[in-house]
Amino acid sequence: MRRDCPHCNAKAKTSDDRIQVIRDGSFWRKSDGRLIIKFKCRACGKHFSHATFAKEYRQKKRHKNERIKNLLGERCSIRGIARIERLSRTTVLRKLKFLGPIALVELQEMNHARKPITRLQFDDQETAEQSKYKPLAISLAVEEGSRWIAGFEVSEMPVKWKMSPRKRALYGNRKDMRAEGRRLLFARIKLFLDPKVTIISDQHPHYPKSIREHFPLATHVRHKSRRPIDHGQDELKQGFDPMFSLNHTCAKNRDRVARLTRKSWCLSKKKEHLVYHLAIAFVRHNKSLPCNESQRK
Ligand SMILES: [Zn+2]
Incomplete structure (x- = not known):
């Protein structure tokens, strides 16, 4: 041609x-x-x-793209993939930066191709970049029942505990960008939601205002936060959990995305890399759900 x-x-x-x-x-x-x-x-x-x-123009390791995408979604770190695939860390990182933006677009397109969501669960999941003194919040929106991820946004947040003067001098005061993150997320997922959507969240004091602003016709249901189960998994709660779809997805993220694993060596160095890694993992997650084929228009 x-x-x-x-x-x-x-x-x-x-x-x-x-x-x-x-x-x-x-x-x-x-x-x-x-x-x-x-x-x-x-x-x-x-x-x-x-x-x-x-899209892969001038790539010398294009045959590794699919494999790296799969490994990133199966709890492999950048360095781990470099060791398994006998590549350099730079190559794997370059692949992350190549595959990430494609996955972000794909996640958006996957959502466009579906029926509007009528019941949405929403919450923040916490992680960090470089050090635990530089925390990040992942605002996540998940469809109730199917566990389909409608969207996410990563934003900076301040440390929740009192920092020593030495640490404060080292890391400074971190701005709280979570409200801005929620605004961006809601603006993006607005297109995939039914105008009369029911949004389920915990009793975070700032959520009602953000939700009212973007979804004036929505019903907002708030549930009290529950105690986590005893295995150190904060995401999964004891007994009946009204936010199960979201909490289960968060727990799965901790397991499948290496940099979200608690108490591990693996940690994000840059927020941008976390966003790309999450986008790749979330596209895989949505594709793996049983609703993926049946709910298409
Ligand atoms: Zn010409």
């Missing part, structure tokens, strides 16, 4: 049937052994090929 020139935008075939783009050889791509056809543009004299238009 002939393509228009990406350099000067010349049409492959002009309106008076003149052919502008001609075939100019081919090559076997080393990374996946595919034959790639090359073209030459007669208008500007420059070359291009079918590979020029691919």
Whole structure:
């Protein structure tokens, strides 16, 4: 298939049937052994090929993309993947930065393709970047029952305990960006929710205002926070849990996303990397749910 020139935008075939783009050889791509056809543009004299238009253009380890995506969703750290796949850490990190934005778009598209959500559970999950003195909050919105992830947002939050003067001098006072994070999340998921959606959350004092602002027709149901079960898993609660869909998803995230695991060596160095990692894991999560096929329009 002939393509228009990406350099000067010349049409492959002009309106008076003149052919502008001609075939100019081919090559076997080393990374996946595919034959790639090359073209030459007669208008500007420059070359291009079918590979020029691919998202993976100029990647030398494109055959690892799918595997890295799967490993990231199965409790593998960046360094762990580098060791397993015999890649350098830089390559794996580059893959995370390549796959992350694609997953963010995919999560959005997956939600667009579904029926509007009528019952949504919402809460924050806590983690940190670099050190426990730099905490982050993951605002998560999950459909009740199906555990489908509608969206998430990562925002900075202050330390919850009193810091020693030395630590305060080292880390400074951290701003609370959670309200802004909620605003961004609600603005994004608004499109996938029924206007008369029922939103279920805990009794956090700031939630009603944020929810009223974005969903004036919604019903907001608030439940008292419950005691966690004894296995050190704060997410899963004792007895009947009205927020089970969300808490179960949070517990699954702690298990599947290496950097969220409690009491481990693995920790995010950058907020941006956490966002990408979560997006990749959440796309996998949504695809694995039984509702994935049946609820499509
Ligand atoms: Zn050209």
